Amino acid sequence: MSFPTDRPATWFVTGTSRGLGLELVKQLLGRGDNVAATTRSTQRLLAALEDAADTTRLLPLAVDLRDETAVAQAVRQTTERFGGLDVVVNNAGYGFLAAVEETSGRDVRDMLDVQVVGVWNVLRATLPLLREQRSGHVVNVSSVLGLTSVPGWALYCAGKFALEGLSEALAAEVAGFGVEVTIVEPGYFRTDFLTTDSLALPDGTTDAYPAIREMTENHLKLQGSQLGDPVRGARLMIDRVVAGGGPLRQVLGSDSHAYATAKVQALQANLDAAAQTAAASDFPA
Ligand SMILES: NC(=O)c1ccc[n+]([C@@H]2O[C@H](COP(=O)([O-])OP(=O)(O)OC[C@H]3O[C@@H](n4cnc5c(N)ncnc54)[C@H](OP(=O)(O)O)[C@@H]3O)[C@@H](O)[C@H]2O)c1
Numbered sequence: 001m002s003f004p005t006d007r008p009a010t011w012f013v014t015g016t017s018r019g020l021g022l023e024l025v026k027q028l029l030g031r032g033d034n035v036a037a038t039t040r041s042t043q044r045l046l047a048a049l050e051d052a053a054d055t056t057r058l059l060p061l062a063v064d065l066r067d068e069t070a071v072a073q074a075v076r077q078t079t080e081r082f083g084g085l086d087v088v089v090n091n092a093g094y095g096f097l098a099a100v101e102e103t104s105g106r107d108v109r110d111m112l113d114v115q116v117v118g119v120w121n122v123l124r125a126t127l128p129l130l131r132e133q134r135s136g137h138v139v140n141v142s143s144v145l146g147l148t149s150v151p152g153w154a155l156y157c158a159g160k161f162a163l164e165g166l167s168e169a170l171a172a173e174v175a176g177f178g179v180e181v182t183i184v185e186p187g188y189f190r191t192d193f194l195t196t197d198s199l200a201l202p203d204g205t206t207d208a209y210p211a212i213r214e215m216t217e218n219h220l221k222l223q224g225s226q227l228g229d230p231v232r233g234a235r236l237m238i239d240r241v242v243a244g245g246g247p248l249r250q251v252l253g254s255d256s257h258a259y260a261t262a263k264v265q266a267l268q269a270n271l272d273a274a275a276q277t278a279a280a281s282d283f284p285a
Pocket of ligand 1: 016019187194
């Protein structure tokens with residue numbers, strides 16, 4: 001994609017009333033770009049932006065990302081207001097901490113509705129535009145937990161691993177149309193993510209997983225001391241899109257890089273150990 005330099009770019013960003021999404025909106029408006037910002041509460045978004053940004057180029061959109069019709073309508077409103085679309089940022093997401101057996105079917109559906117079905121709704125509504133204009137950039141905000149999984153985070157990881165899988169395929173599908181895809185993999189960032197406003201918990205727990213209860217308590221205490229600065233993170237995400245042409249994955253945070261590296265090493269060791277036996281299931285030549 002060649003990022004527009006002769007006019008303001010138009011961005012469609014999901015999950016914008018807090019955290020990284022809010023910071024993206026502030027910085028994009030500061031650049032003079034057009035921003036369609038989806039949120040469950042435009043009131044919360046506008047209150048957060050008050051005095052922090054010139055909202056002339058903002059289109060606040062109250063959207064339930066799980067509702068395909070509502071998402072398509074929001075994308076139509078965006079192109080009607082700004083005359084086109086250049087960048088889509090699938091940012092909305094939330095954490096969930098529980099053991100696998102404590103996670104209800106409802107918990108699973110809720111998470112995947114937001115992190116997978118919601119993203120797919122946005123992609124279905126926006127990709128035809130980007131493909132036909134033969135330019136555009138899709139940014140899918142995953143996590144280092146889209147690459148590696150740890151006890152207590154199974155549901156969140158299931159959502160982010162799914163997002164990584166769809167994003168890898170998407171990147172290869174649309175490259176020929178001049179559309180870029182970036183998967184963003186933050187480590188711990190000092191947003192609202194680890195507050196009880198954002199972090200969901202199961203309805204019921206068992207006594208069998210004291211380490212997960214302890215981990216949950218420790219994570220709630222982490223709030224305010226996370227390594228990642230959302231202002232820097234958002235700036236790096238914008239810089240990456242403006243520059244274009246970078247690698248598929250944008251790792252944000254030294255913690256994220258360390259966890260991802262450990263995962264790659266463990267995966268390589270597993271593959272090395274399997275090298276002799278993998279071919280045993282092949283039909284003989
Ligand atoms: N902070 C971290 O440590 C961290 C690490 C790795 C990845 N991430 C990812 O980064 C992205 C942004 O998170 P953040 O750190 O900025 O957290 P945040 O401060 O909690 O903000 C999350 C945003 O996602 C939206 N959201 C939350 N739950 C939602 C739901 N059930 N349905 C629809 N939208 C929902 C919210 O949008 P509205 O309230 O405006 O609707 C909110 O603005 C997420 O995808 C998250 O998984 C964060």
